Amino acid sequence: MPIELRFDTNGVDWKDAATIFERAPLGTRAPDKLERCFNNSDLVCFAWDDDVLVGIARALSDGEYQSVIYDLSILPEYQSKRLGSRMLEAILERLTTPNVILWSVLGKESFYARMGFKPMLTAMAKFEDPEASASKGYIKLG
Numbered sequence: 001m002p003i004e005l006r007f008d009t010n011g012v013d014w015k016d017a018a019t020i021f022e023r024a025p026l027g028t029r030a031p032d033k034l035e036r037c038f039n040n041s042d043l044v045c046f047a048w049d050d051d052v053l054v055g056i057a058r059a060l061s062d063g064e065y066q067s068v069i070y071d072l073s074i075l076p077e078y079q080s081k082r083l084g085s086r087m088l089e090a091i092l093e094r095l096t097t098p099n100v101i102l103w104s105v106l107g108k109e110s111f112y113a114r115m116g117f118k119p120m121l122t123a124m125a126k127f128e129d130p131e132a133s134a135s136k137g138y139i140k141l142g
């Protein structure tokens, strides 16, 4: 059975979603917080292999000008099978704004470049732990 993309949270077990996030790996998320941030997002995308959740992503949008995509993550055993491309294409099709941005994990920039994303030259961030973000290579401390 082909992997199905769904755009609602029906049937999602947030512990499974947190496991995908962790195993992808993107980091650690508490299932209850993950549930709230997906429910508070304007667009969600879940990839299902029959009844097994294998990929997650979400986006925020103002509906007119700007959208931002977050948390695209796929179980390792489902990566490199074009599922990420399918999910990203499906999200881009559904976002109605002319501008879409995202923050790539280091080393994944070329995956997004293939889909038409360009590096942002003036992106600025105010993070919870600037030193930790700097040590991972995401920001420059002034």
Ligand SMILES: CC(C)(COP(=O)(O)OP(=O)(O)OC[C@H]1O[C@@H](n2cnc3c(N)ncnc32)[C@H](O)[C@@H]1OP(=O)(O)O)[C@@H](O)C(=O)NCCC(=O)NCCS
Residues within 6 Å of the ligand: 024, 025, 026, 071, 072, 073, 074, 075, 078, 079, 080, 081, 082, 083, 084, 085, 086, 103, 104, 105, 107, 108, 109, 110, 111, 114
């Ligand atoms: C990044 C991720 C979403 C990509 O999805 P995927 O299903 O593995 O990628 P796809 O199979 O759709 O890859 C499409 C193309 O991009 C390329 N690609 C995939 N990951 C890449 C990477 N890290 N760097 C460069 N190119 C990459 C593939 O080689 C493929 O090329 P091809 O079409 O010539 O075969 C997925 O691997 C993942 O969940 N990674 C861990 C979590 C993560 O880093 N998420 C990104 C958050 S910003």
